[in-house]
Amino acid sequence: xxxxxxxxxxxxxxxxxxxxxxxxxxxxxxxxxxxxxxxxxxxxxxxxxxxxxxxxxxxxxxxxxxxxxxxxxxxxxxxxxxxxxxxxxxxxxxxxxxxxxxxxxxxxxxxxxxxxxxxxxxxxxxxxxxxxxxxxxxxxxxxxxxxxxxxxxxxxxxxxxxxxxxxxxxxxxxxxxxxxxxxxxxxxxxxxxxxxxxxxxxxxxxxxxxxxxxxxxxxxxxxxxxxxxxxxxxxxxxxxxxxxxxxxxxxxxxxxxxxxxxxxxxxxxxxxxxxxxxxxxxxxxxxxxxxxxxxxxxxxxxxxxxxxxxxxxxxxxxxxxxxxxxxxxxxxxxxxxxxxxxxxxxxxxxxxxxxxxxxxxxxxxxxxxxxxxxxxxxxxxxxxxxxxxxxxxxxxxxxxxxxxxxxxxxxxxxxxxxxxxxxxxxxxxxxxxxxxxxxxxxxxxxxxxxxxxxxxxxxxxxxxxxxxxxxxxxxxxxxxxxxxxxxxxxxxxxxxxxxxxxxxxxxxxxxxxxxxxxxxxxxxxxxxxxxxxxxxxxxxxxxxxxxxxxxxxxxxxxxxxxxxxxxxxxxxxxxxxxxx
Amino acid sequence: xxxxxxxxxxxxxxxxxxxxxxxxxxxxxxxxxxxxxxxxxxxxxxxxxxxxxxxxxxxxxxxxxxxxxxxxxxxxxxxxxxxxxxxxxxxxxxxxxxxxxxxxxxxxxxxxxxxxxxxxxxxxxxxxxxxxxxxxxxxxxxxxxxxxxxxxxxxxxxxxxxxxxxxxxxxxxxxxxxxxxxxxxxxxxxxx
Numbered sequence: 074x075x076x077x078x079x080x081x082x083x084x085x086x087x088x089x090x091x092x093x094x095x096x097x098x099x100x101x102x103x104x105x106x107x108x109x110x111x112x113x114x115x116x117x118x119x120x121x122x123x124x125x126x127x128x129x130x131x132x133x134x135x136x137x138x139x140x141x142x143x144x145x146x147x148x149x150x151x152x153x154x155x156x157x158x159x160x161x162x163x164x165x166x167x168x169x170x171x172x173x174x175x176x177x178x179x180x181x182x183x184x185x186x187x188x189x190x191x192x193x194x195x196x197x198x199x200x201x202x203x204x205x206x207x208x209x210x211x212x213x214x215x216x217x218x219x220x221x222x223x224x225x226x227x228x229x230x231x232x233x234x235x236x237x238x239x240x241x242x243x244x245x246x247x248x249x250x251x252x253x254x255x256x257x258x259x260x261x262x263x264x265x266x267x268x269x270x271x272x273x274x275x276x277x278x279x280x281x282x283x284x285x286x287x288x289x290x291x292x293x294x295x296x297x298x299x300x301x302x303x304x305x306x307x308x309x310x311x312x313x314x315x316x317x318x319x320x321x322x323x324x325x326x327x328x329x330x331x332x333x334x335x336x337x338x339x340x341x342x343x344x345x346x347x348x349x350x351x352x353x354x355x356x357x358x359x360x361x362x363x364x365x366x367x368x369x370x371x372x373x374x375x376x377x378x379x380x381x382x383x384x385x386x387x388x389x390x391x392x393x394x395x396x397x398x399x400x401x402x403x404x405x406x407x408x409x410x411x412x413x414x415x416x417x418x419x420x421x422x423x424x425x426x427x428x429x430x431x432x433x434x435x436x437x438x439x440x441x442x443x444x445x446x447x448x449x450x451x452x453x454x455x456x457x458x459x460x461x462x463x464x465x466x467x468x469x470x471x472x473x474x475x476x477x478x479x480x481x482x483x484x485x486x487x488x489x490x491x492x493x494x495x496x497x498x499x500x501x502x503x504x505x506x507x508x509x510x511x512x513x514x515x516x517x518x519x520x521x522x523x524x525x526x527x528x529x530x531x532x533x534x535x536x537x538x539x540x541x542x543x544x545x546x547x548x549x550x551x552x553x554x555x556x557x558x559x560x561x562x563x564x565x566x567x568x569x570x571x572x573x574x575x576x577x578x579x580x581x582x583x584x585x586x587x588x589x590x591x592x593x594x595x596x597x598x599x600x601x602x603x604x605x606x607x608x609x610x611x612x613x614x615x616x617x618x619x620x621x622x623x624x625x626x627x628x629x630x631x632x633x634x635x636x637x638x639x640x641x642x643x644x645x646x647x648x649x650x651x652x653x
Numbered sequence: 654x655x656x657x658x659x660x661x662x663x664x665x666x667x668x669x670x671x672x673x674x675x676x677x678x679x680x681x682x683x684x685x686x687x688x689x690x691x692x693x694x695x696x697x698x699x700x701x702x703x704x705x706x707x708x709x710x711x712x713x714x715x716x717x718x719x720x721x722x723x724x725x726x727x728x729x730x731x732x733x734x735x736x737x738x739x740x741x742x743x744x745x746x747x748x749x750x751x752x753x754x755x756x757x758x759x760x761x762x763x764x765x766x767x768x769x770x771x772x773x774x775x776x777x778x779x780x781x782x783x784x785x786x787x788x789x790x791x792x793x794x795x796x797x798x799x800x801x802x803x804x805x806x807x808x809x810x811x812x813x814x815x816x817x818x819x820x821x822x823x824x825x826x827x828x829x830x831x832x833x834x835x836x837x838x839x840x841x842x843x844x845x
Contacts, residue, residue, distance in 0.1 A: 199672065260676075263679075268671045271663070271669075273663075273668075276662065298675060306683050310690065313781065317774040320778060320781065321694070338778075339693065339778035348686060353684075612706065
């Protein structure tokens with residue numbers, strides 16, 4: 074392994090100079106923390122956009138308090154947001170949360186920091202490429218965010234950017250450019266993660282000894298590698314439609330506002346939907362698999378017993394990954410595609426729920442007979458199980474054509490995927506922050522504040538999203554600027570107020586987290602190398618790990634979760650310990 | 654939970670080579686999407702112009718030979734790098750780079766004639782897909798020329814670097830991929 078040693082030599086000495094060490098660093102740990110901070114800021118920004126929208130939904134036509142005065146009159150005359158601004162907020166909320174918030178947090182931050190440590194590697198396979206990933210992600214994200222102040226404003230066609238609207242609406246060109254930059258960043262990251270996992274493992278770290286989190290990142294990287302290029306191609310085509318006047322997605326004789334559209338026509342709007350969802354369905358698993366891996370790590374360490382069905386979980390993740398490429402059109406049951414195709418995608422969608430349920434069942438069963446430690450990360454991990462369960466199970470009626478025809482494009486759909494990615498993914502990622510914080514900064518986060526954050530967040534998240542199921546079943550459409558404009562929505566309008574109030578409560582309950590996070594970096598209780606008495610390799614190096622991570626390359630002698638072994642004094646044996 | 658003696662873990666393929674293969678996997682998905690788009694649009698439209706009636710087949714044929722030849726010289730450059738023959742490497746790598754430029758030159762003549770006849774991407778769906786696919790392929794050719802030129806330049810300084818031969822191999826894999834894409838593009842756009 075020539076390259077392995079070369080990478081080792083090249084980065085044996087720590088970088089000198091502030092700029093090399095903290096800004097343009099090639100160390101996976103620094104890059105991981107850069108991703109962590111940036112993606113959490115983007116999450117907060119995306120959440121902020123939603124808070125504005127929720128005001129309009131609960132109190133349509135009333136001026137937004139405080140912030141309404143600060144917004145430019147073109148966006149919100151007299152503090153009341155326009156429909157166009159509402160649409161822009163919606164499109165940017167989805168885009169920012171998915172592509173700039175959760176994925177960079179789950180993969181860029183956790184993957185970058187934890188994966189090399191867990192496989193016992195000194196760094197990523199391509200450290201400079203790793204730095205480039207981050208330095209594409211940040212400008213891409215800023216470009217996306219800056220579209221609010223650029224002429225034409227932000228994109229207004231939803232995060233799905235369906236044509237022909239997306240080709241006619243202003244603001245979309247910047248969205249497409251930013252997406253291509255972000256996609257390139259993701260692709261570089263995915264290649265790096267795959268090569269690192271396949272080539273840089275410590276001696277003895279066979280594939281079946283890798284922690285579940287590493288497996289989750291491996292499958293995620295394959296999804297990013299193979300699902301993102303089709304969206305990149307689709308984005309290039311949409312870019313051509315907007316800039317070069319082609320008509321890939323514009324049908325013949327399209328009439329807009331009573332005028333025949335200038336494009337030559339002959340294109341197919343449905344083509345975009347297929348290409349978009351070919352990425353965007355695997356993307357759902359990109360959002361979900363890393364948090365699942367995080368939850369598995371935390372469950373094993375806090376139940377003090379091996380995970381139930383380690384191989385089932387791993388095989389489940391692999392089959393979810395493979396299957397995720399053949400379910401995309403269940404997002405399109407009412408798009409007018411052939412019913413024969415609908416049946417195919419209905420069947421595959423029902424099949425993909427099987428491995429997902431298997432993984433969740435294994436995690437729930439891992440609790441049985443464990444001596445559970447109710448630490449803050451464990452509370453979040455425990456909450457992940459039923460919350461993600463609700464998110465998954467409410468998806469089934471959307472995967473069946475008959476029920477989907479009624480529920481499609483209602484608030485039920487919004488409730489469903491927010492239960493998956495907010496009470497599922499984000500809760501799982503929060504668990505990860507509390508779990509690995511001692512490794513990152515050598516100090517623990519405060520438990521009391523953690524508990525306040527946990528209970529407040531869990532309750533208010535359910536307050537935000539549960540009413541959406543009821544509204545959706547009552548027939549409230551999504552993407553409404555003013556829900557009171559339709560009479561049948563009035564019966565559930567009070568639920569919009571509940572949801573909005575819960576959203577502000579959710580913001581409030583992030584305050585203890587933000588305070589706790591920054592306070593603990595400097596003043597938190599000091600933590601030793603392995604504060605949770607966990608078995609995986611990241612706990613076998615100092616906290617925080619020095620440049621190059623391990624003093625000498627570790628050797629792996631056992632499966633990842635050797636908790637409570639028979640005839641042993643301690644209730645755990647780390648992976649790098651030879652004798653029992 | 655029996656503990657056993659640790660063995661070396663790894664794929665046996667060097668980082669750089671594995672990285673290039675994975676990158677090519679993503680590139681396959683990119684161009685597969687474009688070819689699928691081509692098929693869907695063509696099957697969905699009432700009429701489709703014959704490629705040979707609107708496009709210049711002899712020029713494209715010549716370009717095909719240029720690219721195939723450049724793939725051969727690329728392999729020869731790699732072989733010379735393995736044999737540690739710097740002069741031979743530079744000769745064949747230089748030819749590869751020049752052939753890349755020749756391809757682009759012919760392509761720009763083709764584009765120029767199209768624009769002269771007022772055929773633009775916005776003219777119809779056929780020219781839309783023609784310009785988009787060949788344009789994206791052209792960008793990949795430019796990328797390959799940059800990589801190859803960088804290796805030509807670096808061969809003076811880093812000839813004895815342990816990773817140099819591997820880099821040439823990686824660049825070669827990429828160059829062959831760019832070649833193969835054209836092998837599919839040529840019949841799809843010009844002949845069918």
